[in-house]
Amino acid sequence: MNRADHDRIAFLHLQERDFLSHDWDMVSEDLKNVQKIGFILIPGFALMSYASAVEPLRAANLLAGRDIYALSAHTLEGTVGMTSSGIPVPATPLPVRGSGFHTVFVCAGGTPVDWNVPAVLACLRQLARDGVRIGGISGGPYLMAAAGLLEDRDFTIHWEHASALMEAFPGLLPRQARYVIDGNRITCGGGVAPLDMMHALISQRMGSDFARRVSDWYLHTHVESSGAPQRASLAERYGVNHPGLLTVLEKMEATIEAPLDRQTMAGLAGLSPRHLDRLFSRQMGSSFLLEYRKLRLDHARRLLQQSPLSISEIAFATGFSSAGHFSRSYRAAFGEPPRSQRQIGSAGTR
Numbered sequence: 001m002n003r004a005d006h007d008r009i010a011f012l013h014l015q016e017r018d019f020l021s022h023d024w025d026m027v028s029e030d031l032k033n034v035q036k037i038g039f040i041l042i043p044g045f046a047l048m049s050y051a052s053a054v055e056p057l058r059a060a061n062l063l064a065g066r067d068i069y070a071l072s073a074h075t076l077e078g079t080v081g082m083t084s085s086g087i088p089v090p091a092t093p094l095p096v097r098g099s100g101f102h103t104v105f106v107c108a109g110g111t112p113v114d115w116n117v118p119a120v121l122a123c124l125r126q127l128a129r130d131g132v133r134i135g136g137i138s139g140g141p142y143l144m145a146a147a148g149l150l151e152d153r154d155f156t157i158h159w160e161h162a163s164a165l166m167e168a169f170p171g172l173l174p175r176q177a178r179y180v181i182d183g184n185r186i187t188c189g190g191g192v193a194p195l196d197m198m199h200a201l202i203s204q205r206m207g208s209d210f211a212r213r214v215s216d217w218y219l220h221t222h223v224e225s226s227g228a229p230q231r232a233s234l235a236e237r238y239g240v241n242h243p244g245l246l247t248v249l250e251k252m253e254a255t256i257e258a259p260l261d262r263q264t265m266a267g268l269a270g271l272s273p274r275h276l277d278r279l280f281s282r283q284m285g286s287s288f289l290l291e292y293r294k295l296r297l298d299h300a301r302r303l304l305q306q307s308p309l310s311i312s313e314i315a316f317a318t319g320f321s322s323a324g325h326f327s328r329s330y331r332a333a334f335g336e337p338p339r340s341q342r343q344i345g346s347a348g349t350r
Helices: 003-018 021-027 047-064 118-129 140-146 159-168 193-206 208-217 234-238 243-254 262-268 273-284 288-306 311-317 323-334 338-346
Strands: 035-041 069-074 080-082 088-090 103-108 133-138 179-182 185-188
Touching: 035 047, 035 118, 047 069, 047 103, 047 133, 047 193, 047 208, 103 118, 103 140, 118 133, 118 140, 133 140, 140 159, 140 185, 159 288, 179 193, 185 193, 193 208, 234 243, 243 262, 243 273, 243 288, 262 273, 262 288, 273 288, 288 311, 288 323, 288 338, 311 323, 311 338, 323 338
Parallel strands: 035 069, 035 103, 103 133, 133 185
Antiparallel strands: 080 088, 179 185
16 A cells, blocks of 8 residues: 555545534535646745645645645746755646646745746746736745736745845835735745645635644644744844843844934833943843844845845945945955855855
8 A cells, every 4th residue: 555545544534533514515516626736846946835835735635535636846847846955846847828727836945046037937927817826935926026926916925035025126015924815816935834825725715624634634733824923033033032122123123224323222112322232232242233233234145145236235225334334344244255145146055
């Protein structure tokens, strides 16, 4: 007995014990239709993001006792999609008109410099014109934006790619959410968030009880809402709990392009500048200026890796008065000039 047969028998056993007859009546009409779900894989996509999206749909087929989703993977070359960990995923050529897809997701990882694939963008536009629901996972929403599919849409993207997207497409503002469903556009931050997204999509089609059984199969007992954060809280990330210090750190992250001075920040937190200095020293082992500069330089490093902005543009986007000042600060922090990171990022070896 192979693994697929074993899993199907196990799921059918769960059906006999747990699947209430009125639930089946509710979804039986929809089970007559098989939804074709495609995944366009951009080289360097994360296996975790892809598996978190595909596996719940596979499990839904097993739990239903028949195929309610038909899954397929696609690449530009039509052979295999190579994950960021070097594991190949068998694939076929890009979807074409009239293929009968209900939804097509584009999965991308790495950096935006690797995502300039005109044929993929054209494919996404054509599918959207044909009424196919389009989704993006991890860096996938960046390609959706490049294809012009996110205008006037609510959407998200992995937090690491958000800055690059906003610089490349100034009219678009991603939401920091795990996933967003906006009509026939679906976006997801990637990682394990597709488990939450697929729970919502399966629930929409099959009901919440059915979706819960799918999630339980993967020990996914705590299903996050769409708007749940992608990252840990400030208190968890910085290891501090003082409300005034957290207020300042939050404001720092929000004012990278136009840094505020120490006195203004202290006033926003209801603290004196000296008290603020003591909090940074005692709780973070740092100083206001050093921590602020670190945030700005880390942000600059992501832009160097992911955006087409010039070094001068990145300098001003991160609050430095000149490219020279930025370059000196960057070299002091990272031991190399900004152009070295730009070369690394362009090579796709981040």
